[in-house]
Amino acid sequence: EVQLVESGGGLVQPGGSLRLSCAASGFTFSAYWMTWVRQAPGKGLEWVAYIKGDGSEIHYVDSVKGRFIISRDNAKNSLYLQLNSLRAEDTAVYHCVRAYWGLFDFWGQGALVTVSS
Amino acid sequence: DIQMTQSPSSLSASVGDRVTITCRASQDISNYLAWYQQKPGKAPKPLIYAASSLQSGVPSKFSGSGSGTEFTLTISSLQPEDFATYFCHQHNAYPFTFGGGTKVEI
Numbered sequence: 028e029v030q031l032v033e034s035g036g037g038l039v040q041p042g043g044s045l046r047l048s049c050a051a052s053g054f055t056f057s058a059y060w061m062t063w064v065r066q067a068p069g070k071g072l073e074w075v076a077y078i079k080g081d082g083s084e085i086h087y088v089d090s091v092k093g094r095f096i097i098s099r100d101n102a103k104n105s106l107y108l109q110l111n112s113l114r115a116e117d118t119a120v121y122h123c124v125r126a127y128w129g130l131f132d133f134w135g136q137g138a139l140v141t142v143s144s
Numbered sequence: 145d146i147q148m149t150q151s152p153s154s155l156s157a158s159v160g161d162r163v164t165i166t167c168r169a170s171q172d173i174s175n176y177l178a179w180y181q182q183k184p185g186k187a188p189k190p191l192i193y194a195a196s197s198l199q200s201g202v203p204s205k206f207s208g209s210g211s212g213t214e215f216t217l218t219i220s221s222l223q224p225e226d227f228a229t230y231f232c233h234q235h236n237a238y239p240f241t242f243g244g245g246t247k248v249e250i
Contacts, residue, residue, distance in 0.1 A: 072188065072231055074240040088239040122187055129235030130178050134187035
């Protein structure tokens with residue numbers, strides 16, 4: 028059974044940093060692109076970042092370029108998102124998601140990041 | 145960026161109704177479109193991929209159609225478990241983008 032479990036969310040001040048982790052199981056992690064998708068409270072979905080199975084290709088939405096870093100450790104079956112220079116508008120639930128030919132086919136329950144002073 | 149415009153943003157329907165949701169892309173995305181269902185407090189669940197292919201395990205009352213810039217999601221006979229929010233998603237070009245969502249209410 029595919030499982031994606033996020034951790035590392037919490038309350039952080041504007042300008043602060045946070046690192047989200049996602050533990051993956053139930054599939055060959057290194058064979059899949061992985062992505063982070065966020066959802067602000069009561070709002071829609073926003074794609075954040077995307078990383079190829081071997082880590083050789085990465086893409087970001089413009090609003091997080093230069094501030095967020097997606098990475099993965101295939102030996103640990105783990106996906107990460109380093110969030111720097113956080114802003115109030117980054118407040119959201121961050122979902123770790125498996126991608127298969129562009130379809131986001133398995134989602135974690137998400138980690139809440141709250142940016143507030 | 146490719147803008148995805150969903151309509152309506154919300155709708156009221158009854159059990160047994162046929163429901164259609166539309167998604168329009170601001171430019172041609174071929175068939176690189178997926179549909180997701182989200183219930184309150186839960187992660188989204190994929191329903192349709194490649195515009196019209198049913199994801200494994202999804203009941204056949206859900207169907208998708210379209211290509212290019214116009215797409216539809218149809219629920220043939222609405223059941224109580226189908227009351228949720230539905231999102232379209234394009235993965236033709238970066239940045240990937242989602243529609244604003246359609247909330248289906250009783």
